Amino acid sequence: MSQQRWEANWNQVSGAVKEKYGEISDDELRETEGSLQKLTGLIQEKTGETREQVEAFLRTISDRTRAGYEYSTQTVANRPAEAVITALAVGLVTGIAIGFSIAEHRRPSASWRDRMHF
Numbered sequence: 123m124s125q126q127r128w129e130a131n132w133n134q135v136s137g138a139v140k141e142k143y144g145e146i147s148d149d150e151l152r153e154t155e156g157s158l159q160k161l162t163g164l165i166q167e168k169t170g171e172t173r174e175q176v177e178a179f180l181r182t183i184s185d186r187t188r189a190g191y192e193y194s195t196q197t198v199a200n201r202p203a204e205a206v207i208t209a210l211a212v213g214l215v216t217g218i219a220i221g222f223s224i225a226e227h228r229r230p231s232a233s234w235r236d237r238m239h240f
Contacts, residue, residue, distance in 0.1 A: 131187045132156065138183045143169055 136151050139161070145168050154160035158180070165176045198205040 131184065134187045135161075135180070135183050139165065142179065145169070 132155055136155075139146060139151065140148070143165060146164065150164055150168075151161075154164050162173060162176050162180065165171065165179075166173060169176075
């Protein structure tokens with residue numbers, strides 16, 4: 123896997139590493155971010171697995187990520203109208219949810235005088 127592709131897929135990689143190797147902390151992962159060699163060494167150090175075992179695991183993550191990306195691009199290419207409608211719907215729902223959230227926080231709370239009048 124190229125270093126550039128590795129960096130682009132960092133969120134998926136770090137999530138899978140945390141899932142499989144719970145003994146690796148977020149801080150340790152942040153220290154290795156972007157470096158395949160550092161991550162491989164960290165996993166080896168923390169787990170005692172061989173370099174080949176760690177590289178096989180990381181290759182599996184890379185293959186899954188690539189397959190998901192290829193499936194997504196193929197789906198969008200084959201069904202562009204559905205993809206656009208889906209994106210618009212998700213954006214609309216997200217915007218409405220954010221709007222309600224903001225509006226809820228803007229409502230003035232009752233003053234102490236209002237609360238005193240039963």
